[in-house]
Amino acid sequence: MLAAVLPFLFLIIAIPLEENDQIAFGIAICLVSLIVGRVFNSRLIVIILILSSVTMTARYFYWRVTSTLGFTQPIEYVLGFLLLSAEIYGVTIMSLGYFQSIWPVKRTLVKLPDNEALWPTVDIFIPTYNEPLSIVSTTILAAQSIDWPLNKLNIYLLDDGNRESFKKFAQDAGVHYLTRTENTHAKAGNLNAALKRSKGDYVAIFDCDHIPTRSFLQMTMGWFLKDHKLAVMQTPHYFFSPDPIERNLKVHGHIPNEGELFYGVVQEGNDYWNASFFCGSCAVLKRSALNDIGGIAVETVTEDAHTALKLSRKGYNLGYISVPQAAGLATESLNAHVNQRIRWARGMAQIFRIDNPFFGRGLKLGQRLCYATAMLGFFYSVPRLIFLIAPMAYLIFGWEIYQTSAMSVFIYALPHLFMAQVAGHKIQNQFRHSFWGEIYDTLLAPYLLLPVLVAMINPKAGNFGVTRKGVTRFEKNHFDFPIAAPTLALLGFNLIGLGFGIFHNVYLEHGNLQTTFLNLFWVIFNIVILLTCLYIAYESKELRSTPRVEMELPAAIYLPNGKTLYASTRDFSSKGFSLQLPPGYELKAGKTIEIGIFRGVEEIRLPFEVKTGGNILGLQIGDLSVQDQRKLVEVTFSRADNWAQNWGINRQVNPLTSFKELMGHALLNHRRLSPSKKLK
Structure with a gap:
């Protein structure tokens, strides 16, 4: 079908139109897609919207490459191609995301045999390093409550902190306590050491703050008995505490959590291509498959995704069931959140550098693209920073890095951007509100830039950093100036661009007025995003020792x-x-x-x-x-019913409403920073 329509798509992409005809064409495509997306709700409609979005994007880029690169100054040439490269990256990630989520797999329960003698043996690993016993003990006790024959279940507390209080608790609770004399390879090394000292047919792994429900093994193990090539069955990471973005903006339960997009949309899409990742926790792995690849991967700091890649190369199947069967603690401070994402980004860049999914044997095309999407997705810091500073080239310096009229940009770029929002909304709205991805990416971009670039040059650089949970408390509200410094700098630059553009280009009438207004709108959008990121650095008071x-x-x-x-x-x-x-x-x-x-x-x-x-x-x-x-x-x-009943029932809003809410956070949160307001 795709081959049959490709010639017609090429005509739609490349055929030149007069200005009025292009406006009419763009409006028609956008209106029809908007109406179809609202009225109909099927996977076929999603695919049609994806194809429409890709077509309008391709038409924009065909025009972009053929009509906007006539630079006259060397600086315009350099900056213009930097902007084009950033746009190409964004469209590449968008297209790969469409491919990834084209046909999500909705797995359901596979019933276990009635005869429990046929059920396999399972070892549960709970690794810990520096977390408090109050956090770890709850996970241990919940693991003991899992519905599984006691003679086929062994629970191991893997204490890399080698703490006497943990050893005593393990003895009192009746679980195995394992430690080691050295901490090489961090969590991966801890798990590999436990693999050598245990013998269950399967291994279930939980981070020490991820509390399993009693139905965890009942929900996951049936798939292994049905598919003997299955090596991993992953379940969502569900968080019952707010992350610092949710807490500081006071949107917990109102806006979907950052991770819900990955576990609610991406992983089900990956499952279709047999590329659903092992995520380090809340998963079951087949011991024989792990032995076949030499255990948990230790070459990078994202041992989970690298382990999944190795298993895929060996021809094993990976599965994902989108039913939360465990819940844990989100990062407790913005500083911890940033450091966790730095580790993820560095690890994905390391894998891309030393075990690139585009090369090597054992992977099918869909797997290569899904793994590459996950890794390339962490390179967004460079294009994100380019988008945040690009409009100042014209507003402050008068450099034209986009060689065309503002009207042409409007009539070609707007349908591309609009259709991306329509298709993205249709795919993601249940688990991600429009424009909120901009907040997370903008907040983290300055911090991910250097680690990702260094990892590409020297993949051995950097250490594994443990994300501590259950220890961060704030006695009072405070603004984290060090963590907000990059956001403040970018905000200041955009405010200068806004003021200079209004005064120099509008008031004094220097430069093209239409081009000025186009760049001013761009800057205003940047300021809305940056202001929201700034308020996230205002850490709210938190006195409770344990989340509710x-x-x-x-x-x-x-x-x-x-x-x-x-x-x-x-x-x-x-x-x-x-x-x-x-x-x-x-x-x-x-x-x-x-x-x-x-x-x-x-x-x-x-x-x-x-x-x-x-x-x-x-x-x-x-x-x-x-x-x-x-x-x-x-x-x-x-x-068993704790977390699944709340999964995927987020409040759904259209992109316009989502942007209005974002504007509200950007323009109204300044009241919290007012010096006249007493902080309690």
């Missing part, structure tokens, strides 16, 4: 007088609960009462201290035995 999960669970309060009062939780953590009493009932603080928490017909009763009285109680959990802690985890964090 907002969830309503049935509960019962057993009063000293023998009466029972039924209530429900508002939220919970490993340290306490918030409990909503029925209307008209209140309890005083300072008492210790027995609370029952229900999971179906099952109930656990534990003593809680009432720290905050009233109709909404603040309850603190006292010292519990390991057995009672395990019971509490079973009815809270490890419930």
